[in-house]
Amino acid sequence: MTFILYNVHVYRYSVFFSISMMTVGENVTMAKKRYVLVPPDDGWAYMVGIAMTINYIVIASFVPCLGIIFNDFFVELNMGSADILILNGVNALAISISSFLTGPLLKVISMRKLAFLSSTLLNLGVFCTVFVNTRNQLIMCQGLLQNFGVGMLYNVVSTSGNDYFLKKRFFVVNLSQAIAAVVAVLVPWAVNWTAETYGFRGTLILISAVSLQSFVASALMQPVKWHLKKVYVTPETTELLVVAQDQNTEVESIQCVEQLKLDSLSNEFPCVDINIDSLPTTCKGNELLLNTKNFFDWPFLKKFVRTCTCVGVPFNLNADVIFTIFVPQALYALNWTKVEVALAISLLSFGDIATRVFLTIGSTWLKNVGNHLIYIIGMAVDVLAKLVLMWSTNGTVSYVSLILIGCSRSILVVILPLVFSDVLPPEQYARGFGLSMLFYGLIALALGPAIGAVRDATNDYTIMFYILNSIMAAVTIAWSIELFHNRKAQKVVL
The missing domain is CATH 1.20.1250.20 (MFS general substrate transporter like domains)
Structure with a gap:
């Protein structure tokens, strides 16, 4: 009897040991598996698509109507073609500078916070334009303040769409802009009616109310790292890697775990970080210049500009x-x-x-x-x-x-x-x-x-x-x- 109990006891521990070893082996195998975190392409990404549509409507719908909105005000201020071209140039410059600064600012602030900041500038510029009475005030509010927010918001919207979508990027971007284009066709009729009924200041108040929806859109633009999908690198994921290759996207650029290196998915424009502490002492006098170049990512910009x-x-x-x-x-x-x-x-x-x-x-x-x-x-x-x-x-x-x-x-x-x-x-x-x-x-x-x-x-x-x-x-x-x-x-x- 004792012999039988002893054998049962040994068998139980041997089974337990075998199962444990199998589990450890499986864990080791899983640990060795490499995986990538890729854009979700669905789920919350659709909410970001809605946010993109809202922001495209806010940004672009009223641009063709500026002549209708400010026509009487231009006459009141005796603004000729030269003055209007100057205003147009200021608009373009504000949009371009703010769009350029978006990249460096994303190093120190999250994308959603930057979206809220740009929405604040845009709405503040639209609302302040209601009270302008001179040409310089118009240039400051509508030309600089509003369009500074427009340029930054447009860059953020485009970047968020690029982050959240990979396979469906073409479809979502086209759909959101198609909806915005349909709205842009209807807006001039509405603006023409409001301008005749309430004047250009009343029209601007209504436009300001519509522009406030950009805050709702900004709230929907959650960090993409919250929604990335984990995909293990197996023969079945070849299609994903091919898509990334077609987009000229390095796997590391979509949050690759274990520093996965694939020669076929090379990065065309690598970012080069400059470490000040590793430089010779004679070079540290140019620390401000080097920090500035690093902030704007000068090696990348120098290559991309060609x-x-x-x-x-x-x-x-x-x-x-x-x-x-x-x-x-x-x-x-x-x-x-x-x-x-x-x-x-x-x-x-x-x-x-x-x-x-x-x-x-x-x-x-x-x-x-x-x-x-x-x-x-x-x-x-x-x-x-x-x-x-x-x-x-x-x-x-x-x-x-x-x-x-x-x-x-x-x-x-x-x-x-x-x-x-x-x-x-x-x-x-x-x-x-x-x-x-x-x-x-x-x-x-x-x-x-x-x-x-x-x-x-x-x-x-x-x-x-x-x-x-x-x-x-x-x-x-x-x-x-x-x-x-x-x-x-x-x-x-x-």
Whole structure:
């Protein structure tokens, strides 16, 4: 009997020991498994998509209505075309500087706090504009304060969309901007009615109430690290890694655990941190300069500024904005009637909205084409359509050209954040986007007055449009060459 109890006792402990060893083995195996934390693409990401839509509506919907809102006030202050162009230049400069500062500020403040800060500046600028009585007050409140918040908020919104979405990024960005575009078509009618009923100050109060919704959107923009999904690196996750590779995103840039290194997912623009303590004593006198370079991530900016993505986008945006501003005047100069000009503007908006809807519906197929290629095609269509518009004397051909111009403009605006996503890792997105917007403001200050001077000297819109179209064509050719060279280099590496 004693012998039997002894054997049972030994067997029990042997089973316990075997199970323990199996558990330890499994834990060791699991510990050795490498995994990545990737953007959620669903769940709370959809709330961020709603926040993006709200902010796009607040940022862009009222911009085309500035002429309607301030028309009587401009007359009251005797502000001519030169004064309005100065205000437009101040707007662009404020947006560009604040967008550029967003990247460095994200080093010392969270994205959601920065969203609240930018929303505060935007709403404070709109509300203070209600009480302005002079030109300088208008420039300070509407030009500087409001647009400083707009530039920062636009960068934050684009960055949050880039952080929360990977596979669904193309679809969500297009959908949010398509909704904002539909709202932008309806807003001028509402603004025109409120301006006639309540005046421009009453209209600004209503706009201020709408702009307050940006605080709600900012509250929805929770830190992405709260919602990252853990995906183990196994043969089944190849699709995820391929998606990351297509986005030129290093696995480490999406919070890779265990410092996972994959040669196929290389980072194109590495950040180089400068350690002051490791420098020789003779170099520490330049500590302020080095700290400044480190704060703005100078090695990254120096490399990114050499690309068409950084420099080409600002030239395109400026050329398109100036063309859009002067299209009505140019058509009037060609003896178009008010009804025909109104129809032309409606066709531009129709092409814009139709393209946004198409981009949203066809997002699954279009993302395989490549954002850079789509953007280049949009630029090429824009150049050709504008040439046809300038050369054609047939009304139907002109109307078709206007629709195509609206389509291309939609591509240039909607695909813009995605173009930066393709070449910038998430931790560098805000800095790269901000640098490009800084160039946008500087180019606007230089190009706008120069184009205006050419128009005044020649008294001809055609020459001005040829210059703008030449700028767009030059960027299209240079960008096409760069894209071809990069793809060829990738094939050689593979």
